[in-house]
Amino acid sequence: MSEESQGFGAAIWETVKTIFWALLIAGVFRTLFFQPFWIPSSSMKDTLLIGDFLFVNKMSYGYSYASCPNIKIARFGVDIDASDICGFLDGDNTRLFGSEPKQGDVVVFRHPVTHQDYIKRLVGLPGDKVQMKGGVLYLNDEPVKIEEAGPFTEVKEPQGPEGRFPRCTNDPVGEDGVCVKQRQIETLPNGVAHSMLNIQPNEDLDDTKAFTVPEGHFFFMGDNRDNSLDSRVLQTSFGVGMVPFENLIGRADRVMFSSAGRSMLFFWTWRSDRFFKAID
Structure with missing residues (x-):
């Protein structure tokens, strides 16, 4: 040679x-340590917008099988689930170096049925009684504090890779028109205050039965209350239901940057006001 x-x-x-x-x-x-996450839907507006890019802090709650990444490359037929790599850790609902999440945390977790990664706000801890009445969150039979915060407005236009139009309180709104939603500040019992949106009164999930969160599980809701599939919907491939402790991936603390376009690579569509924005 x-x-x-x-x-x-x-x-x-x-x-x-x-x-x-x-x-x-x-x-x-x-x-x-950290897992990148790109917001694909509007369920956490206006805390998180479609196109926000953030890193999930995996050290927040310790480690379980859900800490292993999903590896999905549809073009090459690659579909490796976290349980395929770390399945030996699954099943006992415990965590290594586990730390309990706090009420109000914005958490990325693995859906118990579909194994997709979701991001929602934790509102119910183990033992809590959770119920929605007239669009108001009740925790242990007490309504949380709500204050009006003025309207949330955005342009009625296709958003994100899926090109979905936002829902508006003032619908019907034509394309490029001003889409308006009611915005409120909700304060949880531990003092965590965050923004939430309300699109229409008397939506299906504005009134629910009372849920009691079982030991080792948590109750999650989206901040865009009328446009979120969360723990208010029973656990199926459609609903989230109660989320086991071992399914938590980590806490979302800060948006790194945000793209208003169809791809985060379209740098000319980046939102300059969301660089390194803290997540409340």
């Missing part, structure tokens, strides 16, 4: 090793 061939083979081998170590380091970083 010539020196030139040997040199070429060595270069290829070095490239393979570099890619291997880069992927390994990235995998360890994503599994143990």
Whole structure:
């Protein structure tokens, strides 16, 4: 074999090793520390907008099987679930170095049925009684404090990769018109205050039965209350239901940047006012 061939083979081998170590380091970083997450839907408006990009802090609540990443590359037929990698940790609803989440945390968790990653606000802790009455959240038979915060407005236009139009209180609104929603500040019993939106009165999920959160589980709701499938809907491939402790992935603390376009790569559509924005 010539020196030139040997040199070429060595270069290829070095490239393979570099890619291997880069992927390994990235995998360890994503599994143990921070996971990137791009907001695909409007269920957390106006706290989180479609196109917000953030990192989920996986150190917040410790580690479980859900800490392992899903690897989905549809183009190449790759569909590896976290349970395929870390399934040996699944089933006992415990966590390594576990730390209890706090009421009001914005949490990314694995859907108990579909295994998709969801992001919602934690409102009910184990043992809590949770109910919606007339669009007001009741915790342990007490209504939470609500204050009017003025309207939330946005342009009626296709949003995100799916190109969905927002729902509006003042519908029907034509494309490029002003879409208005009612905005309120909700204060939870532990003092955490956050913005929430209300689109229409008397929506199906504005009045629910009373739920009691079982031990080792949590109750989640979206801040865009009339446009969120969450723990108010029984656990199926459609609803979320009660979420086990082991399904929590981490806490969302800060938006890194945000794109109003069809892709986060369209830098000319980035929202300049959302760089490094803290999540309340």
